[in-house]
Amino acid sequence: MKDKAKIRELINQKSSFLLTAHIFPDGDNIGSLLALRAALQQLGKRVQVAVDDTVPANLHFLAGIEHIKRAEEITPDFQVLMILDSSSVDRIGAVQKYFNEQITVVNIDHHISNTGFGNIQYLDAAAAATAEIIFDLLVELNVTIDSAMANALFTGIATDCGFFKYANTTVKAMEIAGKMLACGARPQEISDALESKSLPALKLLARVLEQIQVAAQGKLAWLSIDEASLKASGASHEDTDGFINYVRFIQGAEVALLFREVPGRGVKVSMRSKGAIDVNQLAQHFGGGGHQKAAGCSFEGSLQEATERVVRAVEEQLRK
Numbered sequence: 001m002k003d004k005a006k007i008r009e010l011i012n013q014k015s016s017f018l019l020t021a022h023i024f025p026d027g028d029n030i031g032s033l034l035a036l037r038a039a040l041q042q043l044g045k046r047v048q049v050a051v052d053d054t055v056p057a058n059l060h061f062l063a064g065i066e067h068i069k070r071a072e073e074i075t076p077d078f079q080v081l082m083i084l085d086s087s088s089v090d091r092i093g094a095v096q097k098y099f100n101e102q103i104t105v106v107n108i109d110h111h112i113s114n115t116g117f118g119n120i121q122y123l124d125a126a127a128a129a130t131a132e133i134i135f136d137l138l139v140e141l142n143v144t145i146d147s148a149m150a151n152a153l154f155t156g157i158a159t160d161c162g163f164f165k166y167a168n169t170t171v172k173a174m175e176i177a178g179k180m181l182a183c184g185a186r187p188q189e190i191s192d193a194l195e196s197k198s199l200p201a202l203k204l205l206a207r208v209l210e211q212i213q214v215a216a217q218g219k220l221a222w223l224s225i226d227e228a229s230l231k232a233s234g235a236s237h238e239d240t241d242g243f244i245n246y247v248r249f250i251q252g253a254e255v256a257l258l259f260r261e262v263p264g265r266g267v268k269v270s271m272r273s274k275g276a277i278d279v280n281q282l283a284q285h286f287g288g289g290g291h292q293k294a295a296g297c298s299f300e301g302s303l304q305e306a307t308e309r310v311v312r313a314v315e316e317q318l319r320k
């Protein structure tokens with residue numbers, strides 16, 4: 001469903017908007033939020049932005065980042081709630097409390113697992129990033145893309161396709177990135193920021209890399225980070241966001257998994273596939289979702305329990 005024209009009409013009719021996106025924010029949802037915020041402001045709209053989580057430090061370089069508020073800081077006088085990059089409503093955390101009969105909910109996303117919630121949808125699982133869809137929407141709205149918006153959208157696309165390396169890298173994604181470059185995006189600044197890690201994070205990485213495990217003749221590899229190691233290192237949870245890439249690097253690994261105990265929030269599981277295994281299906285089996293080659297889910301139970309259950313499920317899949 002791609003109700004681009006309906007979204008344009010809605011934006012033209014209404015004056016006050018709340019934009020939100022998923023918890024555990026990343027470059028795509030933050031970049032998409034900031035670019036859409038700037039576009040709506042250009043059109044003379046009142047815009048608030050809320051994310052029910054801490055924004056990772058490596059995204060603080062994006063212009064306008066200070067306008068991203070927590071759920072409780074929002075004034076509930078908006079007419080439209082636009083939800084970006086979120087496959088289901090529970091992904092927006094406490095921002096859900098603003099749902100009511102009076103507001104129109106717009107669902108803009110690229111996850112194949114999107115549940116189709118909301119009054120109007122713009123869903124495109126072929127898009128490399130939600131930022132790609134936001135670009136299409138900005139064209140539809142006829143707004144001028146300035147360098148800050150271009151930097152935000154480039155960040156979104158580059159984050160989700162691993163700087164044009166992953167299977168979801170398309171001609172369209174690269175064409176839009178090229179256009180963003182022409183509008184003033186700064187890839188080196190973006191790459192430096194996205195790749196930067198704190199010293200505690202690097203030391204934690206060094207320590208946990210020793211504990212990588214493999215199974216299924218090396219086709220499955222995983223890494224678990226418990227709360228104690230995280231605390232002892234002095235790194236934050238967001239610092240470990242890119243750690244799954246190191247698991248992906250292992251020769252012969254078709255599936256890479258990262259298990260993280262998030263203080264007070266259970267176990268977060270990230271999944272990547274380099275082969276035929278559909279990790280979106282796998283994640284959905286455990287109540288999560290995402291994309292065919294990149295997905296995730298959460299567990300309430302212990303790190304050990306989560307690891308055992310998911311590892312067993314992947315081993316079964318790889319045996320088929």
Ligand SMILES: [Mn+2]
Pocket residue numbers: 028029085110129130160
């Ligand atoms: Mn995304």
